Amino acid sequence: MMSSFLFRAMDARAGIFLALMAAVIILVPVGNLLVPETSPFHVPTYAVTLMGKYLTYALLALAVDLVWGYCGILSLGHAAFFALGGYAMGMYLMRQIGTRGVYGDPLLPDFMVFLNWQELPWYWYGFDMFWFAALMVLLVPGLLAFVFGWFAFRSRVTGVYLSIITQALTYALLLAFFRNDMGFGGNNGLTDFKDILGFDIQADTTRAGLFAASGLALVVCFLICRSVTRSKLGKVLVAVRDAESRTRFLGYRVEHYKLFVWTLSAMMAGVAGALYVPQVGIINPGEFAPANSIEVVIWVAVGGRATLVGAVLGAVLVNFAKTWFTAALPDIWLFALGGLFVFVTLFLPKGIVGTLSDGWTALRQRRISSDFGEGSGDPPSQAPQSPGAPANVPPPGPAVSRAGAAHPQPAE
Amino acid sequence: MTRATSLLYLDGVSVAFDGFKALNDLSLTIDPGEMRAIIGPNGAGKTTMMDVITGKTRPDSGEVYFSGAIDLTSEDEAAIAELGIGRKFQKPTVFESHTVWDNLELALKAPRGPFSTLFHVITGAEKTRIENLLELIRLTDKSSELAANLSHGQKQWLEIGMLLAQDPKLLLVDEPAAGMTDAETAETADLLKDIAKDHSVVVVEHDMDFVRSLDVKVTVLHEGSVLAEGSLDHVSADERVVEVYLGR
Numbered sequence: 001m002m003s004s005f006l007f008r009a010m011d012a013r014a015g016i017f018l019a020l021m022a023a024v025i026i027l028v029p030v031g032n033l034l035v036p037e038t039s040p041f042h043v044p045t046y047a048v049t050l051m052g053k054y055l056t057y058a059l060l061a062l063a064v065d066l067v068w069g070y071c072g073i074l075s076l077g078h079a080a081f082f083a084l085g086g087y088a089m090g091m092y093l094m095r096q097i098g099t100r101g102v103y104g105d106p107l108l109p110d111f112m113v114f115l116n117w118q119e120l121p122w123y124w125y126g127f128d129m130f131w132f133a134a135l136m137v138l139l140v141p142g143l144l145a146f147v148f149g150w151f152a153f154r155s156r157v158t159g160v161y162l163s164i165i166t167q168a169l170t171y172a173l174l175l176a177f178f179r180n181d182m183g184f185g186g187n188n189g190l191t192d193f194k195d196i197l198g199f200d201i202q203a204d205t206t207r208a209g210l211f212a213a214s215g216l217a218l219v220v221c222f223l224i225c226r227s228v229t230r231s232k233l234g235k236v237l238v239a240v241r242d243a244e245s246r247t248r249f250l251g252y253r254v255e256h257y258k259l260f261v262w263t264l265s266a267m268m269a270g271v272a273g274a275l276y277v278p279q280v281g282i283i284n285p286g287e288f289a290p291a292n293s294i295e296v297v298i299w300v301a302v303g304g305r306a307t308l309v310g311a312v313l314g315a316v317l318v319n320f321a322k323t324w325f326t327a328a329l330p331d332i333w334l335f336a337l338g339g340l341f342v343f344v345t346l347f348l349p350k351g352i353v354g355t356l357s358d359g360w361t362a363l364r365q366r367r368i369s370s371d372f373g374e375g376s377g378d379p380p381s382q383a384p385q386s387p388g389a390p391a392n393v394p395p396p397g398p399a400v401s402r403a404g405a406a407h408p409q410p411a412e
Numbered sequence: 413m414t415r416a417t418s419l420l421y422l423d424g425v426s427v428a429f430d431g432f433k434a435l436n437d438l439s440l441t442i443d444p445g446e447m448r449a450i451i452g453p454n455g456a457g458k459t460t461m462m463d464v465i466t467g468k469t470r471p472d473s474g475e476v477y478f479s480g481a482i483d484l485t486s487e488d489e490a491a492i493a494e495l496g497i498g499r500k501f502q503k504p505t506v507f508e509s510h511t512v513w514d515n516l517e518l519a520l521k522a523p524r525g526p527f528s529t530l531f532h533v534i535t536g537a538e539k540t541r542i543e544n545l546l547e548l549i550r551l552t553d554k555s556s557e558l559a560a561n562l563s564h565g566q567k568q569w570l571e572i573g574m575l576l577a578q579d580p581k582l583l584l585v586d587e588p589a590a591g592m593t594d595a596e597t598a599e600t601a602d603l604l605k606d607i608a609k610d611h612s613v614v615v616v617e618h619d620m621d622f623v624r625s626l627d628v629k630v631t632v633l634h635e636g637s638v639l640a641e642g643s644l645d646h647v648s649a650d651e652r653v654v655e656v657y658l659g660r
Contacts, residue, residue, distance in 0.1 A: 232532040235514055239507045246505045249466060250578065251493030251524045260526045 009226035013357075017309050018219060024051075025215035029208035045204050050323065052211035052279045054316045059218045059272035061299045061315035062308060063265040066225050068297065069306030070234060071261050072241030074159075076293045077166030078269050080173050081141035083287035085270025087177075088140055090190035090283040091124060092133030093201070097194050110192070111185045121183045130197055137274040138267045145266030146259065153255035153262070158244070167290050174288035189284025196278050207279070214275045218312065221268045225308050228264070237261060238306075298341050304351025313353060416480045419444040419582060419612050420465065425474030426636075427460055434460040435471070436636035442582070447608035449623045449644075450616045452633035453657050458616045459502065461633070462584050466499050467492040479581070494524065498580035502587045502616075504567035508560035512551050512570055515559050516542045519574035541577070548603075549573035565596040572603065582612045589622045601625040620644075632657065 028051060031043035060082050067073040094109040103113040107120055126132040148169060152162060180186035199206040228234055239247045240254050248254055277283045296315075303314020318340070325333040348355050415421045420442040427435040435457045442448055452458055463469035464476060467489045476484040484492055493499075507515050520538055522528070546552045549569040554562065559570060568588060575583055588604065589597040601622055607613060608628075617623050623630060623644060630647050632640045634656050640647040647653050 228530065231530050232517070232534075233526055233529040235510060235518055236526075236529055238509060239518055242507050242509055243505050245468070245489070246501070246507070247518075248489040249493055249499050250519050250574070251490050253490045253524065256526050 008230045009223045013309060014222075014226055017222065017312070021215055021219050021222075025212050025219075029212055032208050033204060045207055048204075048207050048211050049279050052207070052214045053276060054319050055211070055214035055218050056272045056276040056279070057296075057299070057319055058312040058315040059214070059221055059275070060269050060296055061303070061311040062218070062221055062225060063268040063272065064296050065300045065303075065305060065308055065311035066228070066268070067262055067265045068300060069308075069311070070229050070241065071237040071258060072244075073258060073262060074163045074297065075166050075262075075265075076163045076290065076297065077168075077170040078265070078296055079290075079292035080166075080170035080288055081145060081266040081269035082273035082276070082292075083173070083177075083283065083285075084141045084144065085137045085273030086277040086283040086287060087184060087190070087273075088127075088133055088136040088270070089274035089277045090193075091127040091136075091184075092130060093193040093196060093278060094190050095124070095128040096196065097192065100194050101192070109185070109190070111188065112183070115180060117183075124183070134274070137270050141266040141270035141273075142263050145263045149259045149262040153258045156255075167293070170288050170293055171290050174285050174290075177285035177288060185284070187285065189282060189286075190277075191282040191284075193278065193281060201278055201281070210275065210279050214279070217271055217275055221271070222308060222312070224264075224268075228261070229306075229308070233257070233260075295337070298337065298344075300351075302340065302344050302348075302351055304353035304355070304357075307351065307353040307357070310351050310353030314351065317352075415475075415477055417444075418442065418480055419446070419478070420614075421475070421477040421480065422461075422465075423475045425461075425464060425471045425476060427457075427464060427469055427471050433636050435464065438474070438633075438637050440631060440638060442612060442614060444581075445612055447604070447613040447626065447628045448615070449626055449628055449630045450614060450633060451618070451620075451623060451630060451657070452639075455635075456633040457636040458633055459586065460636075462499060462586060462616065465492075465584060466497060490524070493578065493580075496579075496581035497584065498575040498578045498582070499584045500568075500571050500575050500586055500588065502590065504564065504571050506559040506562075506567050506570050506574070508558065510559055511556050512546070512559055512562070513542060513555045515570060515574055516545055516577050519577035521577065521579045545573045545577055548576070565592050568592065568600070569603075572600075572607075576607065580611065582614065583607065585613060585615045587617055588615065589617060589619050597622055598625065 028043055028048060031041055032045060032048045035042045060078060063081075064075060064078050067075055097109065099106050101110045101113075103110055105113050108117060112120070127136070152165065157165065176182055177184050177189075178187055184190065193201050195201050196206065196210075199209070229237070236247065236252055236257055239250075240252075240257055244254055273283075273287070295318075299314040299318045300311045301314070302318055303312065304310025318337070321336070321340075322333060325336055344351065350358060415423075418441045420440070422438055422440040425435050425438045426433065438457065438461065440461075450458055450461075460469060464471050465484060467484060467487055471485060478484050478492075478495060478497065482495060484495075484497075487495070507518065510518070517534065517538070520541065522532070522538070543552070546555050549572060551562075551566060551570060551573070554566065559567065562570060568591075572585070572588065575585070585604065588600050592600060597619065604613060604615060604626065615623075615626065627644075629642065630644050631638055632647050632650075632653050634652075639656065640650045640653050
């Protein structure tokens with residue numbers, strides 16, 4: 001049962017993606033650590049960290065694609081789960097500082113000493129242990145998503161209404177985390193980290209290790225998403241996206257399906273945040289900003305909804321553009337981002353990957369039908385379609401799941 | 413007819429939307445194995461009645477029982493579908509971005525929980541069942557086609573196939589012949605008669621020729637309650653029916 005579950009995750013597109021990821025995960029750290037600095041193939045440390053950051057963004061985008069692309073839940077609050085995962089990791093990193101802080105208090109982080117707190121709040125207990133923090137990285141976003149989803153999906157809140165309350169969720173957390181008496185460092189957040197699992201957080205080797213960990217997390221989550229979306233559950237999700245009430249009348253409890261995929265997605269976002277924080281060296285309430293969540297949606301739209309690979313590609317491309325723009329033309333960036341979103345919505349509604357794979361299937365279709373027309377080879381297993389029909393023709397063989405090539409519908 | 417021996421039992425059901433009485437003290441009984449046609453002018457409450465039976469709308473008053481003992485007013489859509497009531501909508505509603513095969517696989521009677529579907533592996537028996545259904549609804553050569561690419565009539569048939577895949581005890585079929593050619597309509601009538609051999613079926617339809625070809629007991633709805641009941645010839649002879657519906 002389990003093996004067939006995992007086996008489903010694989011096909012050509014996933015294979016290409018995994019091969020690329022394997023190359024990146026190996027070559028970038030090697031280029032940084034082993035290639036001498038004088039060589040043109042040397043990868044500077046800042047670039048390793050930057051790319052590591054992109055990978056965590058890609059994981060966040062993957063999480064959004066899972067709920068938006070496949071189940072039609074347009075979340076405009078996924079940065080909240082990302083930031084919560086980040087805070088859980090940040091709390092672990094703060095506890096690792098120990099007496100090396102400015103005030104040298106063995107137990108209390110600097111900001112608590114500064115606020116004249118006498119003892120550690122109860123919710124900071126346990127974060128000195130990595131396993132506990134790692135568990136919280138999954139549990140805190142997961143639990144919040146579960147509770148939020150339980151109420152929202154049971155009350156059948158859908159479409160823009162759901163999007164708006166996800167924005168409210170992340171905004172409420174933003175305001176809460178800004179408060180000093182919440183005990184999360186207020187405005188300044190958590191920073192000045194020293195080491196992680198005993199390794200110096202500034203060292204090149206640690207940075208390369210964090211990069212590789214981000215890449216691995218992305219690969220693992222990608223495989224989980226593939227297995228989920230290509231299972232029968234994945235087909236039910238797409239059914240919910242396209243015709244929710246029909247799915248109900250077939251006997252599926254739509255709210256359970258949404259809750260499952262929503263919670264899974266939030267946990268992935270939490271992992272992304274936890275890997276992001278040690279690489280950028282700070283987590284503050286700004287990560288909860290509503291605009292951040294909206295940006296993630298743009299990454300997914302650019303790359304292509306309901307493609308998984310597209311979400312990763314979109315996140316990396318847009319963030320690469322952002323890095324370049326904010327250095328070269330800082331005033332232009334927001335206009336460029338807005339323009340990009342308008343362009344993609346108007347001209348590439350399926351995103352980069354969606355458009356490419358449509359073009360590819362159309363091409364293959366044409367080749368098959370022209371072969372058939374010349375009388376060479378066997379008759380096509382699939383009759384050519386009328387020109388008006390959508391181009392993404394399913395491969396022959398009825399049992400093949402093709403949720404990945406499905407037309408994503410607008411969320412609302 | 414008593415509640416205990418009925419398959420579907422509606423008694424005194426009323427539903428109002430903003431003061432408009434969509435159903436007004438409606439009482440209706442369907443026997444096990446029966447096929448029933450329901451006709452009535454627009455706004456007579458046909459679709460609202462289906463909404464009440466399938467749990468989409470809660471009645472303001474009245475009783476709705478399935479198999480004599482199960483109170484449908486306290487169940488939701490998914491639970492009612494699991495009990496064995498399948499519904500075909502007036503506008504064909506299939507999953508357009510799934511293939512014909514996947515549409516049937518989703519409808520196939522099987523555990524409906526998220527974890528059962530997550531680890532579900534299609535069995536040989538399920539494949540055979542889907543292949544048989546494909547043959548019945550004449551979509552065998554379209555099985556890997558996206559449902560979006562089907563013609564209107566084919567979508568109607570696919571939806572009927574999905575209904576059968578659920579293996580329900582009672583099928584509620586809302587205007588199955590709408591938008592079909594005469595030939596398709598005739599074929600649909602044959603298909604429904606075939607289905608009625610081992611299922612109970614309630615058909616809502618406007619097309620009188622279609623209803624005639626079904627040759628079953630007819631219930632005429634008007635302004636949310638039953639106006640007449642009996643064979644088509646019997647109800648067509650009823651003056652009130654002629655006045656509100658047939659005569660126009």
